[in-house]
Amino acid sequence: MDLGYEKAFQPVYKEYFIHSFRHMTNEYIQSRLKDLGFKLKVIGEDEQTGQCPCCFHYSIDFGEDGFCDICPVCFWENGGNEPNHMSLEEAQKNFKNFGAMSKSYLQFIDPEGGKKYKKEHYTK
Numbered sequence: 001m002d003l004g005y006e007k008a009f010q011p012v013y014k015e016y017f018i019h020s021f022r023h024m025t026n027e028y029i030q031s032r033l034k035d036l037g038f039k040l041k042v043i044g045e046d047e048q049t050g051q052c053p054c055c056f057h058y059s060i061d062f063g064e065d066g067f068c069d070i071c072p073v074c075f076w077e078n079g080g081n082e083p084n085h086m087s088l089e090e091a092q093k094n095f096k097n098f099g100a101m102s103k104s105y106l107q108f109i110d111p112e113g114g115k116k117y118k119k120e121h122y123t124k
């Protein structure tokens, strides 16, 4: 297989790769790599991934690092009701009804977001 880049650039590509696929599931990364012609098995877990309290996807940084992170799936800002100008309950209802925490943010969400990040019901 031709990797298409010089060995000297491998650390740069690695950093870019890690940043680009941050928090995404191994299955999604694998499918994207397959599209690019790389048949690789992606293993391991991203321990720095936190769960969005609005849409329940694992799409933000874990713990305090995730404070003020904006979820690419629903556009909720992880910082409570104030920065979002609505309650979490209202945002959850909006996400369920039309796919973003607010209709005005539909244009900013990642349309593939639901496929990229693991989701499970919030248990906190």
Ligand SMILES: [Zn+2]
Residues within 6 Å of the ligand: 052, 053, 054, 055, 056, 057, 059, 071, 072, 073, 074, 075, 076
């Ligand atoms: Zn979210």
